[in-house]
Amino acid sequence: MGREDKKMEIDLSLKIDSQEEAPRKVQDDDERADVKLDSQYKEDVVEEEEDAAMAASGEVLEDSESMQLSLQDNMKTEELSALQIEMNRMKEENKVLRRVVEQTMKDFHELQRQFSIVQQNNSQKNNDPQVFLSLSSNGSGIQEQAMISDTRKISPLKDHDTDKDNELGLSLRLSDSGYDRQQRKEEQKQEITNLMEVQRNHLNSLSAITSHVAVPPNRKARVSVRTRCQSATLNDGCQWRKYGQKIAKGNPCPRAYYRCTVAPGCPVRKQVQRCLEDMSILITTYEGTHNHPLPVGATAMASTASAAASFMLLDSSNPLSNGIPSFTQASLPYPNNAFLLNPSASSLPSNIRTINPNYYDPSKGVVLDLTTPGSSSHNNALLPSFPLIPEKPNYPNIFSTPREGQEFLAENVSAMASDPKFRVAVAAAITSWMNKENQTGPSIGPCFVAREAVGGESVSTSTKNWVLESLSGNGNGKPN
DNA sequence: CGTTTTTGACCCGCGC
DNA sequence: GCGCGGGTCAAAAACG
Numbered sequence: 001m002g003r004e005d006k007k008m009e010i011d012l013s014l015k016i017d018s019q020e021e022a023p024r025k026v027q028d029d030d031e032r033a034d035v036k037l038d039s040q041y042k043e044d045v046v047e048e049e050e051d052a053a054m055a056a057s058g059e060v061l062e063d064s065e066s067m068q069l070s071l072q073d074n075m076k077t078e079e080l081s082a083l084q085i086e087m088n089r090m091k092e093e094n095k096v097l098r099r100v101v102e103q104t105m106k107d108f109h110e111l112q113r114q115f116s117i118v119q120q121n122n123s124q125k126n127n128d129p130q131v132f133l134s135l136s137s138n139g140s141g142i143q144e145q146a147m148i149s150d151t152r153k154i155s156p157l158k159d160h161d162t163d164k165d166n167e168l169g170l171s172l173r174l175s176d177s178g179y180d181r182q183q184r185k186e187e188q189k190q191e192i193t194n195l196m197e198v199q200r201n202h203l204n205s206l207s208a209i210t211s212h213v214a215v216p217p218n219r220k221a222r223v224s225v226r227t228r229c230q231s232a233t234l235n236d237g238c239q240w241r242k243y244g245q246k247i248a249k250g251n252p253c254p255r256a257y258y259r260c261t262v263a264p265g266c267p268v269r270k271q272v273q274r275c276l277e278d279m280s281i282l283i284t285t286y287e288g289t290h291n292h293p294l295p296v297g298a299t300a301m302a303s304t305a306s307a308a309a310s311f312m313l314l315d316s317s318n319p320l321s322n323g324i325p326s327f328t329q330a331s332l333p334y335p336n337n338a339f340l341l342n343p344s345a346s347s348l349p350s351n352i353r354t355i356n357p358n359y360y361d362p363s364k365g366v367v368l369d370l371t372t373p374g375s376s377s378h379n380n381a382l383l384p385s386f387p388l389i390p391e392k393p394n395y396p397n398i399f400s401t402p403r404e405g406q407e408f409l410a411e412n413v414s415a416m417a418s419d420p421k422f423r424v425a426v427a428a429a430i431t432s433w434m435n436k437e438n439q440t441g442p443s444i445g446p447c448f449v450a451r452e453a454v455g456g457e458s459v460s461t462s463t464k465n466w467v468l469e470s471l472s473g474n475g476n477g478k479p480n
Numbered sequence: 481c482g483t484t485t486t487t488g489a490c491c492c493g494c495g496c
Numbered sequence: 497g498c499g500c501g502g503g504t505c506a507a508a509a510a511c512g
Binding site for chain 1: 503
């Protein structure tokens, strides 16, 4: 009976396979699905086999084929169809997953390719590259946005009266602590002045990503996160151990020092301090690079920084780069550069808050401002504008756990920033600008508008793609 | 009892 | 050189 059992199991599973119209491919995921299906079948089959074995007692082995037919006939049709549905679903799942992997790899190679172009272009320049990006998006479609460029030239902003709740803003700034302080102060002053001007001219500005890339030689990676948070620290998924506390000058709130304890010897540290102006705002500054895989809960934050690295396509930690962008894989998983992210923007004053001297400090590197002027309802209102939150249950969803307020927002910002399409769009825009600049000579920095291309526009799929429009040069906003 | 937090001391870089 | 401020160390205390 043992032999028969085995044979029947095999035959049944093969029958299922043969019912698949598509030719069987040797693919890991499909095979896994088949194996799983087989194992599911086994339980059912064993029951059938017991009956069949009793009925077939005394019969010779040659009759096994007819017995299988009998078994198959007796197999409950709903079970079959249910299993087939399940199998199809799993195959679909596998396809989706495979597509995600392929897309990621494709995007990665595309970024590498484009970066090599950028690197070539920049190798002819002696100046530190400075790239300013200003990106905006809203859930309703195209939204042009005022930009600030290298020379802080301000381009006009079109009228917009869309629902602010559907808007998302990011401000991404990279700063150079290696600068001479005086020079930096002057630049800050200039920048603040121009930002104020932008704010005045475009009081209704909704959201913007402003990226300022200036390659700092041999600087430590620092990421500051501003969130409204009632708890003592931001729950970022990592384990931290407090090793010190100080009263910093200018802020009566003590600054706490934490060390990452996820892995022994991890050099990552963070400082936590309440904002002087708004005690509900928690400023968390991360420094260093983890020497271990991040916990799932911490991946979102890291992916934001990773996205920033993609924005910049720079690796300041590479001494060979010497101010020249050098795209390395090592720069991707963890933050190696400084940037400032400010998605505050659903209402004003967004950029004003970003440049508040109390926390606008280029030497501090990245400031990821996840605060919103209003209550947490603002944050929730922002959520629909994030097109990248996976909705399919089979998508690797790190946002499935309900979170409140800023942490939730942070993760969604991360999701957007880490979107490969978004990165590719940014990379393409930078490349385009670099090429243009190479031909026309140095000019003002690039200004880009990022928007979500929805179906009927440049993409036909149901998912949104990121499109960056360059506003520099002719300033006609023609998509790159 | 092991781990974490607290807190004063110490170190170091920077400006004067 | 000195003072100041930021950051870290490490012993003691607190905690689970």
